[in-house]
Amino acid sequence: MPTINPQINFNGNAEEAFTFYQSVFGGEFVNIIRFKDLEGQGFPVAESEKNKLMNIALRIGPNFLLGNDVPESMGKTNENENRSKISVTAENKEEAIRIFDGLSSGGQIEVPLEEGPGGTYFSMFRDKYGIEWMVTFDPDAKR
DSSP states (O other): OOOOOOEEEESSOHHHHHHHHHHHHOOEEEEEEEHHHHOBTTBOOOGGGTTSEEEEEEEETTEEEEEEEOOGGGOOOOTTSOOOEEEEEOSSHHHHHHHHHHHHTTSEEEEEEEEOGGGOEEEEEEOTTSOEEEEEEOTTOOO
């Protein structure tokens, strides 16, 4: 079975966002590359871009959440577009509540986390960085 690791683009605040995501999910950063790390002949980096992230990976269980800052020379990422949603399936109700409460803090809730049929939980929201998330829990799901 393939592994899916979402990649998110940011306008210069990837490090701040990923520190926030780490505070919600835990996990460890396994790859942080700044644009200055790649600078050299043939790949000049503007002073304003040197400390921005070319790549960051946060290990969450067996998966990774990946991100980067988009260099100003490539234009801005539209933070209000539908960049697709990242779906998180919690192992239990308490974890679903913790993740929802953490990620939705300061964001815009589209569907609040509420109990549905058979003890399922579902929510949909945009976090304070404009990333869209869905958090679900199904007590009958096979793990």
